[in-house]
Structure formats: C-alpha cells, structure tokens
Amino acid sequence: MHEASLAPDPAPSGAAIAVRSLQAHEHARWDAFVEACPEATFFHRAGWHTIMQQGFRHDSHFLYAEQDGRIAGVLPLAHVRSRLFGSSLVSLPFCVYGGIAGGSAAVRLALDGAAQVLARRLGVGHLEYRWREVHEKAQEHAHASWLQSPLYATFRRPLLPEAEQNLLAIPRKQRAVVRKAMAAGLHSAVEHDLERFYPIYAASVHRLGTPVFARRHFALLRTVFGSDCDILTVYHGQQAQASVLLFYFRDEVLPYYGGGTPLARSTGANDFMYWEAMRRACERGCHLFDFGRSKLGTGAYAFKKNWGFAPQPLPYAYQLVRATALPEVNPLNPKYALFIRAWRRLPLPLANLLGPHIVRQLG
Structure with missing residues (x-):
C-alpha cells in the first residue's frame, strides 16, 4: 500500500486525508512528527522500520496520514508470520508500546481503516495495537469488535x-x-x-x-x-x-x-x-x-x-481477522512449561544458536 485516499476531514480545514506508506527518504520527516507528538513513544520512531525489515525480516507497513501536505498521524505496523504461532499485524512487534499516535478523530479513523484493510488483505490472524495508556484515542478502538487481554503493566x-x-x-x-x-x-x-x-x-x-x-x-x-x-x-x-x-x-x-x-x-x-x-x-x-x-x-x-x-x-487491543481466538503466546501459559524447562537444559551455545530463529516468530 502506498496511498489510500479517504473521505475529507470534517474539521473546519476541510482538507482531505491521504494514508501513505513510509518511504526510505521520509524517515527524518516521520521522526520530526514523532518527536513533537505528545503520545508518540520511542517505538514510533522510523528506525524500527529498519529493525523490522533488516533485523527480523518482517514486512513493515509504517502508515502515516497526510493532511495539508503535513503528517497528521502515524501508525507503525509489522507483519509477523510464524509457523508456530500464526500470523499477525502488530503495532509494534518486539516493542512494548505502539498504536496510532497523533491526529484528529478523522485522521485516527483513517489510519485504523487502512490498517484493517491491510490486515484483511494479508490474511492475518489478528491486528494488534499496543497502546501505552488508556485515553480517548485508545477507547475509540475499544468497541465490541476489539478484544483486550490484561496481561501487562x-x-x-x-x-x-x-x-x-x-x-x-x-x-x-x-x-x-x-x-x-x-x-x-x-x-x-x-x-x-x-x-x-x-x-x-x-x-x-x-x-x-x-x-x-x-x-x-x-x-x-x-x-x-x-x-x-x-x-x-x-x-x-x-x-x-x-x-x-x-x-x-x-x-x-x-x-x-x-x-x-x-x-x-x-x-x-x-x-x-x-x-x-x-x-x-x-x-x-x-x-x-x-x-x-x-x-x-x-x-x-x-x-x-x-x-x-x-x-x-497496558490496554493492548486486538481485533480478530481470520483467527477465532487470540493466541496465548507467553511464558505464563501452562502449555509452554515443558518447553521452558527443556530450553533451560540446552547447552548455552546451542541455545544461542537456535534462539534467534525462534524469538523472531514471537513478536
């Protein structure tokens, strides 16, 4: 997805909103917005696009909403494909925070709509926003079709x-x-x-x-x-x-x-x-x-x-796309107890060799 034209913003400016995908030459522009955006976090920085693509080999879809020629909101996403744990579109894997940062209600809805279209096109099990705080912007997406799992603080x-x-x-x-x-x-x-x-x-x-x-x-x-x-x-x-x-x-x-x-x-x-x-x-x-x-x-x-x-x-929000239930991929799940005990018994050099191939699938 490079661009998706969406309905005009009902705000007084009347300027249309376009959702675009971050390009390599736009990292400085993206980061300037993140630096100034109060609810943005370190994990909204454009550098994570490089980490996802080069480090984990996960396709990244860093979406931003443009209005009046300026970035008005951002939503960094990465597609985690795992034979062990299924497929997900997450903002943002391996990061503790994520979700939509910035923008008016119309901007946030435009970004959310683009993410949902992308999730369906990719055929993922679920779409996930790792909100940091419970605020009105998170609540907009906490309607009946979204699930929450109170696992982290x-x-x-x-x-x-x-x-x-x-x-x-x-x-x-x-x-x-x-x-x-x-x-x-x-x-x-x-x-x-x-x-x-x-x-x-x-x-x-x-x-x-x-x-x-x-x-x-x-x-x-x-x-x-x-x-x-x-x-x-x-x-x-x-x-x-x-x-x-x-x-x-x-x-x-x-x-x-x-x-x-x-x-x-x-x-x-x-x-x-x-x-x-x-x-x-x-x-x-x-x-x-x-x-x-x-x-x-x-x-x-x-x-x-x-x-x-x-x-x-942490009010993480999840929307099921193709999955019928959220995967419980965390060490507290009793089904992983045997794996954890076995992993501890592996010689450290072997664990260090095998670990990166497994951990990249966890997100």
Whole structure:
C-alpha cells in the first residue's frame, strides 16, 4: 500500500486525508512528527522500520496520514508470520508500546481503516495495537469488535532534579540494597560494544528458559539509534556482573534489555544497575524513568513495585481477522512449561544458536 485516499476531514480545514506508506527518504520527516507528538513513544520512531525489515525480516507497513501536505498521524505496523504461532499485524512487534499516535478523530479513523484493510488483505490472524495508556484515542478502538487481554503493566515515574533525591525516593528496603552495593565497591561504565553485555544477557535469558535475540539485533539497534541507545555495565573490580541496554527518547530513559550473572543477586548488581541508569539519566537531563512492562503476577512485576513504581495496566487491543481466538503466546501459559524447562537444559551455545530463529516468530 502506498496511498489510500479517504473521505475529507470534517474539521473546519476541510482538507482531505491521504494514508501513505513510509518511504526510505521520509524517515527524518516521520521522526520530526514523532518527536513533537505528545503520545508518540520511542517505538514510533522510523528506525524500527529498519529493525523490522533488516533485523527480523518482517514486512513493515509504517502508515502515516497526510493532511495539508503535513503528517497528521502515524501508525507503525509489522507483519509477523510464524509457523508456530500464526500470523499477525502488530503495532509494534518486539516493542512494548505502539498504536496510532497523533491526529484528529478523522485522521485516527483513517489510519485504523487502512490498517484493517491491510490486515484483511494479508490474511492475518489478528491486528494488534499496543497502546501505552488508556485515553480517548485508545477507547475509540475499544468497541465490541476489539478484544483486550490484561496481561501487562508498565512502570513509569518522573525523575527528580538531583540524584540524591531520586535515591531517597526509593523505598527504604530497596534503597538499602542499593547502598549496600555501593559500599561493596560496585561501579558502572558506559560501554561502546557488545562484548560484556551480550554474554551476560544471553546467559540470563537462558536461565529463564527464554530464547535469546541474535547479537546482530543489538548491533543493529546501536547503529540505527546511535547515541539514543547506550549500554551500561556494572562491575565489581574488573568482573562484569550486570549489563543493560538503554533507550533515550526526548526526556525519558528506558532500560530495555538487561541481565545479570548468577553473582548479581548476592552482590546487588542488578539493583545497582538500575540505580546507575537512573542516576546517569538524571545527569543527562532526563525527567522520566520508564521501567518497562512486566507480566502481572511475575517476579519482575514485584521487583518494580519494590522500587516504588505504581503499575499502569497496558490496554493492548486486538481485533480478530481470520483467527477465532487470540493466541496465548507467553511464558505464563501452562502449555509452554515443558518447553521452558527443556530450553533451560540446552547447552548455552546451542541455545544461542537456535534462539534467534525462534524469538523472531514471537513478536
């Protein structure tokens, strides 16, 4: 789909709306809109088109509505085709947020209509919008034909101006863990390669029974997003114990992919890692810490609450197209328990070899 002409906007301007597909030369134009759009997120950036296409080999359909010669709303989509889990059109796979950003009601309806036409043409099982917040724009699409699955919550909180203020804002018990790590001499460094991050992260997700992303995925993220994508590693002496890949967007920081060694639990390296991400973000001028999404009822969910973050349910919306029910592709589904146990028993080199072929089908 390159362009679809739609009904005129009933707004006073009377300007017609056209829905178009993002082209390679339009990335800067798209990103300028995203940067200025209040409800847009890091995952609405045009760079994800490159990640989807080159990194995961998923066809991407980044739609934007144009009105009066300007972008008025965006909807990034990617088509995930999986022999294991079916076919879906998602905004956006491997990302915690998505959906339509910006625009009047007419613009949003135009983008939604184009996405539904595309979903039917592709013959997907379902169309999915990963809304971040429950607001009127999400509610427009939460009518009877859409389903919701209350599986995830996100954890976001403002950062205070001074690092010490942020430390004191952490609940006492959790703050004591951070202070103990400081006293033990743990320290952090911003890394410029994947040499310490990837082995720590791969081993960490293997212990959880989860397939790992390919190393090239993280290399591509660093290339595409540049200085908006950092790696922070925690050391005890010369020994790397925890590492996290961070995204920066406007005045927000998002620790996105993180892991620790078996020692990290006893030394507090994981806790110290997130504190250092917070402290460094404060120094960088960030005003919001996005702890990311977690599944309800999991250890990660409890961990973030222990930091004093209040969970905000994620109102993801799903519309069935060819499927008769939503696939329950998550580790909490009992049918995957055997797979998880078996995956943990795989030798790590074999898991790292096989993992990327499986994880790209998950979305």
